[in-house]
Amino acid sequence: MNRTDSNGWIAIAPLAALLLAPLLALAQDSEDGQWTMPGKNYASTRYSGLDQINAKNAKGLHPVWTFSTGVLGGHQGQPLVVNDTMYVVTPYPNVLYAFDLTQEGYPLRWKYRPEVSPNAIGISCCGHINRGASYADGKIIYNLLDGHTVAVDAETGKQVWMTQIADLSEGETTPMAPLVTKDRVIVGASGGEFGIYGWLKGLDLKTGKIVWTGHNIGPDAGMLVKQGTFKPFYDKDTVELGSKTWPEDAWKVGGGPVWGWISYDPELDLVYYGVGNPGPYNREQRPGDNKWTNSVLARRPSDGSLVWAYQFTPNDSWDYDATSAMILVDQKIGGKDRKVIVTFNKNGFQYTLDRVTGELLSASKFVNVNWAKSVDLKTGRPLVDPSKETGASKGMVTNVCPSLEGGVSPVSPAAYSPRTGYFYTSINNLCMDFGAVPAQRIAGTPYIGAGTPYHLGPDSKNLGAFIAWDPKAGKRVWESPEPFLAWSGALVTAGDVAFYGTLDGWFKSVDAKTGEVLSKFKVGSGVVGNPITYRGPDGKQYVAVYAGIGGDPELFSGDVVSADQTDVRPPGDFMKDIGRHTSQGGMVWLFGL
Secondary structure, three states: OOOOOOOOOOOOOOOOOOOEEEOOOOOOOOOOOOEOOOOOOOOOOOEEOOOOOOOOOHHHOEEEEEEEOOOOOOOOOOOEEEOOEEEEEOOOOOOEEEEEOOOOOOOEEEEEOOOOOOHHHHHOOOOOOOOOEEEEOOEEEEEEOOOEEEEEEOOOOOEEEEEEOOOHHHOOEOOOOOEEEOOEEEEEOEOHHHOOEOEEEEEEOOOOOEEEEEEOOOOHHHHOOOOOOOOOOOOOOOOOHHHHOOOOOHHHHOEOOOOOOEEEEOOOOEEEEEOOOEOOOOHHHOOOOOOOOOEEEEEOOOOOOEEEEEEOOOOOOOOOOOOOOOEEEEEEEOOEEEEEEEEEOOOOEEEEEEOOOOOEEEEEEOOOOOOEEEEOOOOOOEEEOHHHOOOHHHOEEEEEOOOOOOOOOOOOOOEEOOOOOOEEEEEEOEEEEEEEOOOOOOOOOOOOOEEOOEEEOOOOOOOEEEEEEEOOOOEEEEEEEEOOOOOOOOEEEOOOEEEEEOOOOEEEEEEOOOOOEEEEEEOOOOOOOOOEEEEOOOOOEEEEEEEOOOOOHHHHOOOOOOOOOOOOOOOOOOOOOHHHOOOOOOEEEEEEO
16 A cells, blocks of 8 residues: 554564674665665665764754745655756656756756646545656656656756556556666556556666566466466465465455565666555455565566565455565675565564575564564464454454554665664554455445554554664664654665654654764654755765655644645544644755754
């Protein structure tokens, strides 16, 4: 689904006594001072080698420039910085701005305003958001909400190509950020709440032509499963897993969207991405594992062929999408160097997998989790608590942790520092009651079937936090508590400073080793985007972030749209005061020393 996240507190020891010694993250070449793709590098580490801003001087950070996008709503994603230009993509109507960083006041070089169908507004599950762009081959490439991918000349702002990739009439929208690998633009679609037939596509970088479409569920032919090349680690019988783990034809409306982040290993030539929830929420309408929803998939970017897959939450009973960032690092495990994926799942477990084979190496609870007791490393399956399984016949199942907003928001990616060996992420302390009901699918309309009231999780008075996570010990090193849910992405640098924003409108820097808050500034609206850093033409380091609350928060946070006289919604029971601290906005902020 297109949601953001929330969850709890408790750190629990890892399931296996593994010795994890992080090495340098993949794709950590010499620092060029730019930010050209969503996760900084193919490994999605969101780590920068810049160190002018460090733990000693970060207290002096202050705003040096702001820009209003003119768009209210959820400003997710992140700017790009290529050479001496900053590129900013807004939520719907998906305007692309290019700012000249060499001139005082960073004047606008050009603005590209595409035609975007307003019909996308009614189809979008969880806000009219956009998660960013990628730069490649002289082009800025990004998705429009209405199902198109567009390439724009980075120098002139002229459209190079536009390709329709999704079908609004089926409930497909496209807020995710593309990733470019060699000559392929990799894109996916949202729509798990509309019962789409989920997919990933590879477009030709030069022309925009769709080269391949690989479905995430359904028959092998549609999933691009080739005989002898698809080898999931835990499945001996690999034939038609995407269809025979569903009731007959249920996969046709089974969801499996791709709305999060994509990573790439150039050495293995594999792209990795997470798949979202099955539809509907009422699991009794779709008995079986429902592969490959709630999974990580590895594909060849050239032709889309599926190499391996691993499912985190079989027969998802709680809407635990697996679309969080797949961070690629090298770790020493059991005395051996392993190429691994580290991901913080919406279901509350932090997973480490071998990215060559898909073998699960560890799974640790990073928030309060009670839907499952643990994950069996031998089978790769969670040990589910039967009392927390949901379904229409079960009525209201109470106190499920985490809530369907997640232990971490998949739209808020973690960061990894090879200097500290720690991962940095926003988390949430929210649980739910879950009442499933039968649902009927009508194309282009919600296909959900559940009511899910939320409440504060245990062990804390705070709804969220920003934490440092030690994969060696499988526990938190430190945490910075937040009174509201935490939906900002993370950034960490060679200066040993981590950055994040808060839902009530603060942008903060913290000591990456200790968690000490070094600086904070009120940016006027809640932060649901992801900070970046870059080196300007003047040789100085800057940090940039969007401010603009939206996405899921606008659904339940009360009157945060000050200009809308008809917006008199009461605030959510679990977050009553958010409207006193923020309202919607759309700002780009730059900070420097």
